Amino acid sequence: MPWNRRAHTGNRLSRAFNIADLRELARRRVPGFAFEYVEGGAEDESSLRHNRAAFERLRLRPDTLVDTSRRHLKTTILGAPAGAPLIIGPTGLNNMLHPDGDLERARASARRHIPFTLSTLSTTRLEEVAARAGGRLWMQLYVLKDRAIGRDLMQRAAAAGYEALVFTTDANVFGSREWDQRNYRAPGKPTLRAALDALRHPRWMYEVLLRNGIPRFRNVEAFLPPGAGSAVGGSTVLPGMFEASITWDDIGWIRQFWRGKLLVKGVLSVRDAERAVALGCDGIVLSNHGGRQLDYSVAGIDVLPEIAAAVNGRLALLVDGGFRRGTDVVKALSLGAQAAMLGRATLYGLAAGGEAGVTRALDLLCAEIDRTLGLLGCNSVSEPTSRHIRRE
Numbered sequence: 001m002p003w004n005r006r007a008h009t010g011n012r013l014s015r016a017f018n019i020a021d022l023r024e025l026a027r028r029r030v031p032g033f034a035f036e037y038v039e040g041g042a043e044d045e046s047s048l049r050h051n052r053a054a055f056e057r058l059r060l061r062p063d064t065l066v067d068t069s070r071r072h073l074k075t076t077i078l079g080a081p082a083g084a085p086l087i088i089g090p091t092g093l094n095n096m097l098h099p100d101g102d103l104e105r106a107r108a109s110a111r112r113h114i115p116f117t118l119s120t121l122s123t124t125r126l127e128e129v130a131a132r133a134g135g136r137l138w139m140q141l142y143v144l145k146d147r148a149i150g151r152d153l154m155q156r157a158a159a160a161g162y163e164a165l166v167f168t169t170d171a172n173v174f175g176s177r178e179w180d181q182r183n184y185r186a187p188g189k190p191t192l193r194a195a196l197d198a199l200r201h202p203r204w205m206y207e208v209l210l211r212n213g214i215p216r217f218r219n220v221e222a223f224l225p226p227g228a229g230s231a232v233g234g235s236t237v238l239p240g241m242f243e244a245s246i247t248w249d250d251i252g253w254i255r256q257f258w259r260g261k262l263l264v265k266g267v268l269s270v271r272d273a274e275r276a277v278a279l280g281c282d283g284i285v286l287s288n289h290g291g292r293q294l295d296y297s298v299a300g301i302d303v304l305p306e307i308a309a310a311v312n313g314r315l316a317l318l319v320d321g322g323f324r325r326g327t328d329v330v331k332a333l334s335l336g337a338q339a340a341m342l343g344r345a346t347l348y349g350l351a352a353g354g355e356a357g358v359t360r361a362l363d364l365l366c367a368e369i370d371r372t373l374g375l376l377g378c379n380s381v382s383e384p385t386s387r388h389i390r391r392e
């Protein structure tokens with residue numbers, strides 16, 4: 001490189017100018033095995049890479065000489081107001097990245113008026129998140145073999161006032177993240193190298209492990225065998241608990257226990273989107289689970305145009321996978337999505353700096369969305385449309 005471009009190498013959130021900078025901060029802040037857990041994808045990681053590559057092929061086409069001085073990001077998601085077309089998506093084991101990971105993600109969402117989704121495999125009880133974070137809360141559901149777990153979660157989430165249930169359908173079989181597995185000599189037992197690496201992160205060791213103890217799967221631990229409630233022990237038994245027999249008939253089962261809004265996460269075809277509509281679901285999330293489940297999968301953004309045309313506004317259309325820039329979000333809006341769900345973008349913020357880091361991630365993305373709208377000749381998130389986008 002002829003000139004001296006150099007990314008920020010310190011640890012100040014205010015010096016992170018984009019999500020990639022936050023990712024670098026995160027990478028330095030947490031041990032390698034924790035970063036690998038966030039970062040990795042299944043098998044050849046082709047789905048993971050493709051989620052990003054898919055955005056590269058989509059080019060924006062602006063309207064020029066439009067008055068864009070009235071720009072704002074306010075919108076409606078699932079019939080309620082939101083500060084931006086964004087949702088924080090469900091991710092398990094958040095407290096491995098920062099001591100109060102679930103609460104910090106939820107609080108940052110509430111602060112920026114966007115919904116937060118708590119994972120079934122969260123490390124904070126759903127009641128505690130409701131009591132201590134506030135804001136719009138959605139609960140993600142994995143249907144595990146022991147149906148009592150799902151029933152319990154749905155009933156508790158309803159009692160705690162959660163607004164929506166996000167039924168994840170692409171984890172009927174557990175994806176194989178091989179790089180993650182290489183950090184353990186046996187399930188739940190880190191290799192010597194991984195353990196030594198953790199020792200090189202004393203701040204993380206103190207804040208995450210020593211002060212709070214090994215994170216636990218608080219929502220489901222009452223149902224796990226003795227010793228399996230912690231992130232270390234649980235990782236050995238959980239993969240075997242995923243239920244391969246889930247089908248569309250389970251929407252009826254869910255409806256017995258859940259009367260609130262219902263979204264299906266993991267739809268990637270028109271056929272399945274039509275089924276969700278026919279079964280009265282309130283929304284779908286086009287998702288390949290951030291490339292962590294089926295490898296060589298299409299990306300949510302790839303199938304968005306055909307699914308948007310088919311569902312034609314009959315349910316809320318959300319998409320995730322690889323969203324790292326405001327332009328990514330505006331592309332999704334142009335192709336018919338109502339909002340984008342964020343996974344790793346906000347996990348980098350969390351690992352880099354807790355609630356302030358998640359807030360920084362949201363603020364960076366919101367500033368980018370706002371700038372992109374302006375440069376595209378739009379004043380609101382409802383304006384980008386197929387006219388503004390071209391697939392190369």
Ligand SMILES: Cc1cc2nc3c(=O)[nH]c(=O)nc-3n(C[C@H](O)[C@H](O)[C@H](O)COP(=O)(O)O)c2cc1C
Pocket residue numbers: 037038039051089090091092119120121140168265287288289290291292320321322323341342343344345347
């Ligand atoms: C570390 C990690 C944990 C995740 N845990 C869950 C989970 O518990 N439930 C779920 O439905 N999806 C889970 N996901 C998938 C995300 O909800 C989302 O689909 C994905 O992260 C989007 O891709 P992105 O990370 O590239 O934005 C997880 C993703 C990551 C990166």
